[in-house]
Amino acid sequence: MEQKKIFMTGDRPTGKLHIGHYVGALRRRVELQNSGLYDECYVMIADTQALTDYYDNPDRIRESVIEVALDYLSCGVDPSRSTIFVQSRIPELFELTCYYLDLVTLSRLERNPTVKSEMRQKGMEDSIPVGFLCYPVSQAADITAFDADTVPAGEDQAPMVEQCQEIVHKFNSLYGETLVMPHLLLPENDSCKRLPGLDGKAKMSKSLNNCIYLSDDEQTVNKKVMTMFTDPMHLNINDKGHTKDNPVFIYLDAFATDDHFRRFYSQYENLEALKRKYEDGGLGDVEVKRFLARVINDVLEPIRQKRHEYENDIPGVYRILEEGTEKARAKAMATIHRVRRAIKINYFEDRKLIEKQVKRFKKQHQDEENLKAYLAKQKKA
Ligand code: TRP
Numbered sequence: 001m002e003q004k005k006i007f008m009t010g011d012r013p014t015g016k017l018h019i020g021h022y023v024g025a026l027r028r029r030v031e032l033q034n035s036g037l038y039d040e041c042y043v044m045i046a047d048t049q050a051l052t053d054y055y056d057n058p059d060r061i062r063e064s065v066i067e068v069a070l071d072y073l074s075c076g077v078d079p080s081r082s083t084i085f086v087q088s089r090i091p092e093l094f095e096l097t098c099y100y101l102d103l104v105t106l107s108r109l110e111r112n113p114t115v116k117s118e119m120r121q122k123g124m125e126d127s128i129p130v131g132f133l134c135y136p137v138s139q140a141a142d143i144t145a146f147d148a149d150t151v152p153a154g155e156d157q158a159p160m161v162e163q164c165q166e167i168v169h170k171f172n173s174l175y176g177e178t179l180v181m182p183h184l185l186l187p188e189n190d191s192c193k194r195l196p197g198l199d200g201k202a203k204m205s206k207s208l209n210n211c212i213y214l215s216d217d218e219q220t221v222n223k224k225v226m227t228m229f230t231d232p233m234h235l236n237i238n239d240k241g242h243t244k245d246n247p248v249f250i251y252l253d254a255f256a257t258d259d260h261f262r263r264f265y266s267q268y269e270n271l272e273a274l275k276r277k278y279e280d281g282g283l284g285d286v287e288v289k290r291f292l293a294r295v296i297n298d299v300l301e302p303i304r305q306k307r308h309e310y311e312n313d314i315p316g317v318y319r320i321l322e323e324g325t326e327k328a329r330a331k332a333m334a335t336i337h338r339v340r341r342a343i344k345i346n347y348f349e350d351r352k353l354i355e356k357q358v359k360r361f362k363k364q365h366q367d368e369e370n371l372k373a374y375l376a377k378q379k380k381a
Helices: 019-035 047-054 058-075 092-101 106-110 113-121 135-145 155-175 218-226 247-255 258-264 271-280 285-311 314-343 351-380
Strands: 006-011 040-045 083-086 150-152 183-185
Touching: 006 019, 006 135, 019 040, 019 058, 019 150, 019 247, 019 285, 040 058, 040 314, 047 058, 047 135, 058 083, 058 285, 058 314, 083 314, 092 135, 092 155, 092 314, 106 113, 113 135, 113 155, 135 155, 135 314, 150 155, 155 183, 155 314, 218 285, 247 271, 247 285, 258 285, 271 285, 285 314
Parallel strands: 006 040, 006 150, 040 083, 150 183
Antiparallel strands: none
């Protein structure tokens, strides 16, 4: 099998995407798409995976599919270069999941740290739906169905990619080289790997209500940034401040460029200089937050404009999803044929199998005939 460069990634449609998704995944995805280094790019709206968690709220998933599609398109995911598609409409993914479930133990699934923390967060510890526990297996199907060698994603996806690697390894050792081994591609900058919430909690998340959304307008961003947690020890301007573990500086690490300093805050040359001043004392939080809000708005402005254009052509956006899904399905079907052949369940596609079985039964019947003839001869004698 020739090895193409292929990346595959996606998001659960449980709401609009936020700036944590942007720096943790989307920005990189668009760069990779435009880099010319990849032969194929797949970006999936993981509605089936979202249902493992929100099966009791299908309306939320349904509304979020279009929101996520708009977020993708407005951030620069380009349907002429990336295949954007919807998970539930690719049945081959569920067939693959079924075969992979045989290769994974229950205790292995229960050890997955991302699943564990999600269970804790959702209070599922005593009554975990099987579908939820198994979503890492279905995610392995998502990745391998498209022969992806690269999965650009945030740090929280590392346990999923590890699980996938184990499945690929086990599958290939049992059935022969069939699946492509993927690797995780993390954001280049530590602050981007997991952007904390506005409240300083470890993760930006809709359910914690601590997000800035890609679709937030300028005033909303300004307001939200002003509510952000900073260094709790930095009470007076002249106090020495901490920049490490300070959400405002973590966001600046993720977003601010030297160009932003040149344009909006030229008394500082760059982020290093700003941090030094904050740490030495004499720099107020409000001033830093004002700069941060300008930076975020500067990054979001072109995204908002593009979103607005796509919002004016919603049927066109659904068409993009439908065409992408068709294209993705063709790829998944090619993989499923290879997988069925490897597991030897391709009964109807294997001409040689039929010939072989024909020969086997012919020989069996011949042997029976021969034996009968021999016994008859013996009896006579
Ligand atoms: N688990 C991812 C999330 O929570 C979504 C996802 C589903 C995904 N399948 C994937 C990501 C395959 C990367 C590759 O957002």
